Amino acid sequence: MEEKANGGKAVADGQKEEIPPYVIELFFEKKPDLNKDSLLEALKKYTSNPEIDTFSETEKTVLSAGDSGNPSKRIKINIEQRSFDREGLLEYASSFRQSWNWRTAKETIQNCNMIIRISDEYSAKIPYNLRVDLLRNILRAIVEKIGCSAVHFQMTQQFTKPENYVYSFCDPSPDKLFGFINVRFFKIHDSDDMVMDTLGLNALGLNDVQCSFKRYNPKDISNILYNTAYYLFDSGNIIIDGDTVQGLKRTDKWVCKKETSLVAPKRKVIDIAPGLYK
Incomplete structure (x- = not known):
């Protein structure tokens, strides 16, 4: 496999790198049934003090979870829907190549027509390990409740099957960084x-x-x-x-x-x- 080395934006020595919003995408073969009450119910199962600040079945939903009295322990999440077709496959070429646990992901993705994009509004006050824990559990709640055909971790360039993501929480050996590395x-x-x-x-x-x-x-x-x-x-x-x-x-x-x-x-x-x- 050939890749171009030294691409992207340079980072100067001593310069603090900007931490971007964390983006995860769910792919669907048909429009998901996203219901405010059922979503909140699912979030309560795996997160503390969840709130849905704004809800829309077609535009942006904003929710938050974590310690409501401590901004350094609470995360805000944006959920947006957009259409998808085969013309968008090229955008995910690197992820198809680097999805080692699902070599045939492209066969599933090319049949999808809808994406739900999940991203956090990053706050430097939130410790990185808590950020991952909150994201993982929010994603688990959404995947279990509305289902999807595939989960795409944009930040790590990989697709995973939704059932494998859910299984990563299970004993005897839960994987706290499944998808995040x-x-x-x-x-x-x-x-x-x-x-x-x-x-x-x-x-x-x-x-x-x-x-x-x-x-x-x-x-x-x-x-x-x-x-x-x-x-x-x-x-x-x-x-x-x-x-x-x-x-x-x-x-x-x-x-x-x-x-x-x-x-x-x-x-x-x-x-x-x-x-x-x-």
């Missing part, structure tokens, strides 16, 4: 070089992770990137230049350094250097 794979044209990176942490104000390599198994590199990404989510941006992560063996110590991403979107990432290149 993606590990992408790129084969550099006319070379043996490969690049893998995470996409999703940057949208939360954290550093994504990348690794360029030649002879390693991409599945092994993927596991290292996932583990590092979850560590960063749990601990914050605590990895600094010269720190190490465990490689393929328990004794491997692969060196980390903050770099500009090799693949768009351009952003600051933690670059992990495999032992081969130390």
Whole structure:
């Protein structure tokens, strides 16, 4: 797979990156039945103090959830509907390529004619981990109540089946970042070089992770990137230049350094250097 490296807007050293609204899209083969009372009922099941500030079956719905007495623990969500047809498929080309858990997503999406776009009005006061928790549970309530054919995580360039998203909450091993982290794979044209990176942490104000390599198994590199990404989510941006992560063996110590991403979107990432290149 060939991708253009170093695309997107540059980020200067020391400059704080702007954190965008978090966008998730639900795809439908027919117009969903979006009812105010049933939506509020579903939100009450998984969130605290939900309120629907504005409701519309055809235009924008605005809702909020979380601690009503503390703005740093409450999130506001916009829900908008728009039509969709096959002419819009090209917009999702990268997501089709990087949806590793649903390789045939395009076959479903090309039969859809409606999208519900869910986005938050980001507030820097909300801790990133609480933001994800609120978004996850609001999305769960909506998916379970009105159903859909597919869930698209725009910020991580991946589609997932709605039933898989709901299952990610289930024991014995719930995945708190399902959909919110993606590990992408790129084969550099006319070379043996490969690049893998995470996409999703940057949208939360954290550093994504990348690794360029030649002879390693991409599945092994993927596991290292996932583990590092979850560590960063749990601990914050605590990895600094010269720190190490465990490689393929328990004794491997692969060196980390903050770099500009090799693949768009351009952003600051933690670059992990495999032992081969130390």
